[in-house]
Every structure is written in structure tokens, then in C-alpha cells.
Amino acid sequence: MSKKYAIGVDYGTESGRAVLVDLSDGAEVADHVTPYPHNVIDERLPYSDIELKHDWALQHPGDYIEVLRRSVPAVMKASGVDPRDVIGLGIDFTACTMLPVDAEGRPLCLNPELRDDPHSWVKLWKHHAAQEEASRINEIAKEREEAFLPRYGGKISSEWMIAKVWQILNEAPHIYDKTDQFMEAADWVVSQMTGTYLRNSCTAGYKAIWHKRDGYPSDVFFKALDPRLENLTRTKLRGEVVPLGTKAGELTPEMASLMGLRPGIAIAVGNVDAHAAVPGVGVVTPGKLVMAMGTSICHMLLGTEEREVEGMCGVVEDGIIPGYLGYEAGQSAVGDIFAWYVEQGVPAYVKEAAEAEGVNVHEWLERRASAYKPGETGLLALDWWNGNRSVLVDTDLTGLLVGCTLLTKPEEIYRALLEATAFGTRKIVDAFHHSGVEVNELYACGGLPQKNKLLMQIYADVTNREIKIADSKQTPALGAAMFGAVAAGSAQGGYDTIVEAASRMARVREETYKPIPANVAVYEKLYEEYNRLHDYFGRGGNDVMKRLKAIKEASR
Numbered sequence: 001m002s003k004k005y006a007i008g009v010d011y012g013t014e015s016g017r018a019v020l021v022d023l024s025d026g027a028e029v030a031d032h033v034t035p036y037p038h039n040v041i042d043e044r045l046p047y048s049d050i051e052l053k054h055d056w057a058l059q060h061p062g063d064y065i066e067v068l069r070r071s072v073p074a075v076m077k078a079s080g081v082d083p084r085d086v087i088g089l090g091i092d093f094t095a096c097t098m099l100p101v102d103a104e105g106r107p108l109c110l111n112p113e114l115r116d117d118p119h120s121w122v123k124l125w126k127h128h129a130a131q132e133e134a135s136r137i138n139e140i141a142k143e144r145e146e147a148f149l150p151r152y153g154g155k156i157s158s159e160w161m162i163a164k165v166w167q168i169l170n171e172a173p174h175i176y177d178k179t180d181q182f183m184e185a186a187d188w189v190v191s192q193m194t195g196t197y198l199r200n201s202c203t204a205g206y207k208a209i210w211h212k213r214d215g216y217p218s219d220v221f222f223k224a225l226d227p228r229l230e231n232l233t234r235t236k237l238r239g240e241v242v243p244l245g246t247k248a249g250e251l252t253p254e255m256a257s258l259m260g261l262r263p264g265i266a267i268a269v270g271n272v273d274a275h276a277a278v279p280g281v282g283v284v285t286p287g288k289l290v291m292a293m294g295t296s297i298c299h300m301l302l303g304t305e306e307r308e309v310e311g312m313c314g315v316v317e318d319g320i321i322p323g324y325l326g327y328e329a330g331q332s333a334v335g336d337i338f339a340w341y342v343e344q345g346v347p348a349y350v351k352e353a354a355e356a357e358g359v360n361v362h363e364w365l366e367r368r369a370s371a372y373k374p375g376e377t378g379l380l381a382l383d384w385w386n387g388n389r390s391v392l393v394d395t396d397l398t399g400l401l402v403g404c405t406l407l408t409k410p411e412e413i414y415r416a417l418l419e420a421t422a423f424g425t426r427k428i429v430d431a432f433h434h435s436g437v438e439v440n441e442l443y444a445c446g447g448l449p450q451k452n453k454l455l456m457q458i459y460a461d462v463t464n465r466e467i468k469i470a471d472s473k474q475t476p477a478l479g480a481a482m483f484g485a486v487a488a489g490s491a492q493g494g495y496d497t498i499v500e501a502a503s504r505m506a507r508v509r510e511e512t513y514k515p516i517p518a519n520v521a522v523y524e525k526l527y528e529e530y531n532r533l534h535d536y537f538g539r540g541g542n543d544v545m546k547r548l549k550a551i552k553e554a555s556r
């Protein structure tokens with residue numbers, strides 16, 4: 001029998017990438033990236049000059065189809081693989097990235113009559129403007145002692161489905177009324193490929209408060225939020241919730257021709273990017289924390305018992321690998337903070353020097369920041385440039401840098417920002433470990449481990465744990481391709497379980513990052529200071545960040 005292949009498509013924050021994978025050994029035969037033509041829409045709506053408010057982040061659903069149109073044919077062409085040998089396709093997505101669609105599954109923002117309303121567009125995971133709704137959800141759930149709340153670390157995030165839906169209802173009731181279904185973008189893209197409308201258990205579980213046995217929260221709870229939401233889960237969130245690895249359907253002839261594939265191949269139900277990365281890096285057992293490190297970090301961990309962990313994003317049975325409880329925590333900005341500094345914070349001479357040396361600004365700063373020992377900059381930062389996801393779950397918190405003098409250099413600030421994100425991760429590792437969900441080893445994947453060695457050494461030193469690095473540059477896409485192979489099944493040349501697929505297709509590099517004892521000791525002290533700042537600014541000691549936000553809002 002000829003070799004068989006699957007395609008994984010990873011939908012990130014700024015681009016989508018397709019990877020063609022050899023199912024015999026997981027080799028990535030070809031990959032191709034399509035930057036989203038409309039990128040992240042956070043200032044003005046397309047087709048009009050309508051300005052978006054603070055904390056908004058939207059996307060254009062057409063960009064997702066564009067990724068299939070450009071990147072899938074590109075990997076087929078580059079590899080020379082016969083489309084008859086591609087047996088399945090899986091996708092992974094940022095989440096909760098959601099959109100309102102009409103009865104035909106058409107995004108409302110593509111309707112010329114509705115597109116000038118920002119609420120008709122895709123709300124990207126980092127759309128943080130539903131904080132008021134999230135806070136009300138948390139108050140009411142707490143008052144009612146809802147059983148689901150502890151499963152989400154005690155707080156439902158404004159990034160998730162119910163807060164976003166409620167924001168639409170509150171601010172644009174006509175858009176809510178015109179919505180037939182609110183869909184995760186992951187499920188919508190799969191529906192476009194297959195014509196079937198299913199909801200995957202991963203996004204439903206982590207982002208829409210769905211539980212394998214209990215289903216969604218009760219109508220009574222939704223009614224307590226807002227009487228207009230009483231029937232939400234049976235109407236606009238309706239649809240069968242199916243486990244990861246399920247075959248959602250078969251590629252339609254129309255989409256097959258757009259993507260240069262054979263009609264009828266198996267399409268897996270969608271998955272979350274970070275969750276797909278777990279089998280992608282070969283982790284199928286507890287104790288191994290997988291960090292998907294990119295614009296943000298998602299921390300994924302398997303466990304055998306349901307534990308309460310402060311500020312975790314959620315624990316979902318079978319949410320990552322069947323048979324285990326899948327835990328997720330995260331930091332809302334990591335690479336994004338470094339990008340902010342590079343784009344907004346560095347003086348012109350740094351850019352010029354980097355250009356003269358033929359490296360990008362990140363590399364220039366990393367090189368110079370590496371010359372400093374831990375503690376030598378005298379700086380400390382709080383990594384809250386995009387709020388705090390875990391453990392505080394508060395999008396109203398903002399960034400902080402302490403210790404600057406007239407001698408402080410850009411590379412020192414860059415180093416302090418790298419360290420701040422490592423302290424944020426340490427906080428999460430400690431939260432899991434101290435709640436009885438063991439973290440023995442760290443695995444890193446995503447763009448950052450490939451790009452910044454200093455960052456990875458700092459993470460090993462700050463967490464005092466060895467870090468293994470994914471061999472794949474596109475781990476979520478590799479994981480998605482594995483799920484595509486599972487959807488196809490062994491009869492087609494794929495696999496029957498994700499564990500089997502991972503054992504054949506996943507790899508880590510030989511090179512690991514090991515903690516350096518002298519660095520660990522200094523970082524222990526700095527982490528104590530980080531903790532003091534964290535609790536002072538994050539747990540009510542001084543709410544200056546929130547007051548500043550309120551003053552800013554009032555003066556806009």
C-alpha cells in the first residue's frame with residue numbers, strides 16, 4: 001500500500017498554516033502559512049470607518065477559508081503527494097473564537113445589512129470587552145453555588161462563549177435575534193468543509209461550560225443571568241456535542257476542488273490549538289505540562305482526578321486525551337508582550353543596529369539580554385499587558401515595570417519582560433502542583449521555543465524544571481493531522497486512537513533546557529518579589545490598574 005498522509009490546519013491569532021504529515025512517522029512533508037488578509041481587527045471595521053471600542057478583537061471569517069484555499073493546495077504542490085493518498089484532515093483553532101451565523105450557516109458579518117455592526121463579526125479569543133458580563137456570570141454562579149464553577153477555577157472568563165454571547169445580547173439585541181446559532185470558529189470551518197453542524201467537546205467543555213454528564217448549565221441559571229437567555233443552549237447553542245477524533249463528515253466536492261483534495265476524505269471535528277498540541281508533542285499521560293508558547297501561552301496537563309485549582313481555565317473530562325481529565329491554564333499575552341515592546345518601546349537606534357547586523361529586533365535584544373545574569377538588571381515586571389488569565393482571571397489588570405533608572409537599557413527591559421512571563425508560568429505550575437495535580441516535566445511547543453533560547457533557559461531556571469522541546473515546528477497542526485488520521489481510521493490507513501497516532505507520529509528534540517542551580521537560587525528571590533507585586537496589584541491590595549482603566553474609559 002502506498003504511504004498515507006493527513007493534513008493538519010492550525011488557525012492561530014494572525015495566520016493559519018497547513019501541514020502535510022506522513023502518517024507512518026509523523027514527518028512533516030510540507031507546510032504553508034497564510035497570514036489572515038484582515039489580521040486581527042481591533043481598530044476599525046472592514047468596509048467602513050466604524051471605530052471599535054477598547055478591548056475589542058475581531059476577525060474576518062473569509063480569512064479562514066482563504067487559508068484552506070491557499071495553504072492546502074500549496075502543501076500539496078510542494079510535496080508532490082497524490083491527493084488519493086491524503087486520507088484525512090483535522091483543524092485546530094484559537095478559542096473561544098466565536099461567530100453568529102444565520103440559518104444557512106452564513107456569518108452575519110457577510111450580510112451587507114449587518115456588517116456595519118461590530119457584533120456581527122467573529123469575536124476573537126482575545127476580545128476582552130465582555131468583562132462586565134463575565135463578572136455578572138461569576139457573581140450569579142457563585143450566589144447559586146453552581147457546581148460548574150469550581151471546574152473553571154472559580155471564574156468564567158470574558159474570553160469565553162457565554163460572556164461573549166451575552167455581550168451581543170446586551171449591546172446588539174437585533175444581532176442576537178438574527179443569529180440562528182453562535183458557533184465556535186473551529187466548528188464553523190469544519191461545517192464549511194463537510195456541510196455538517198457539530199460541536200466539538202473540547203471547545204464546548206472548556207469555553208461554553210458544557211460537561212460530559214451534566215451538559216450545559218441549567219435553563220434556570222441562564223434565566224437568572226437574563227430571562228432572554230433562558231433557552232440559549234437549546235436554541236442558539238444547539239447541536240450535538242461530539243468527542244475529539246470523531247469524524248465530522250466528508251469533504252464536500254465543492255471544498256475539495258477549492259482545496260485541491262479528493263472529495264469524501266474524513267474531516268475530524270475541530271479542536272483547540274493548545275489541546276491539539278498535547279498529542280502533537282507525544283504527551284498522553286499525566287505529570288507532563290505542555291506549554292503552547294506563542295502570542296499567549298496555554299498550559300495543558302492530564303490528571304486522573306478532578307481537583308480544584310485556583311484560576312485554571314478549566315478541567316474537562318476527555319478534553320484533551322480520552323480517559324483523562326484535561327486541565328488547562330494560561331497567560332493571555334506572552335509573545336504579544338515582546339511584540340508590543342519591539343514595536344512600541346525600543347528606541348530607533350536598536351532598530352538600526354539590528355538591521356545593520358542583519359537580525360530582527362527580538363534577536364538583537366535577546367543577544368544582548370543574554371549577557372546579563374539573573375537579577376542584574378534590577379528590574380521586575382508583572383506580565384499583565386493583556387490582563388491575567390491564570391491564576392487571577394482578571395482582564396482588567398495591566399502591565400507593570402519596576403526598577404527603572406536613567407541607566408536602564410532596552411535589552412534589560414526586554415529581559416525583564418521575558419522573566420515576567422516565566423514568573424507567570426511558575427505561578428501556574430505552583431497552582432497545579434499545590435492542588436495535587438502533579439507537574440514533573442515541562443514540554444514546550446509553539447513558535448517561541450524555536451525563536452528564543454534565552455527565554456527557554458529562563459523558564460527552566462524560574463520553574464526549576466527540565467523543559468523538553470517539540471521536534472515539530474507546527475505541533476498543534478501535527479496534533480490536528482493526528483486527529484484527522486483518527487477520523488479516517490485504520491481501515492483507511494489512519495489510526496483508531498489518538499494514543500496510537502501519538503506513539504507513531506510525535507517526537508521531542510534531544511536538546512532540552514535544564515535548570516542552572518545558581519540561576520534558580522536568584523530567581524527564587526525574584527519570584528518572591530513577583531509574588532508580592534502579584535498579590536498587591538492583583539488581589540485588591542491596590543486596585544490602581546482598574547482605577548486607571550476607569551479614568552481612561554471616562555475620558556475617551
Ligand SMILES: Nc1ncnc2c1ncn2[C@@H]1O[C@H](COP(=O)(O)OP(=O)(O)O)[C@@H](O)[C@H]1O
Nearest residue numbers: 012013014294295335336339362446447451452
Ligand atoms: N525572537 C523572538 N523572541 C521572542 N518572541 C518572539 C520572537 N520572534 C517573534 N516573537 C513573538 O512570537 C509571537 C508569535 O508566536 P507564534 O507561535 O509564531 O504565533 P501564534 O501564537 O499566533 O501561533 C509573536 O507574539 C512575536 O512577538
Ligand SMILES: O=C(CO)[C@@H](O)[C@@H](O)COP(=O)(O)O
Nearest residue numbers: 012013094095274294295296
Ligand atoms: O485560549 C486558547 C486556548 O484555550 C488559545 O486559543 C489562545 O490563547 C490563542 O493561542 P495562540 O497564542 O494564538 O497560540
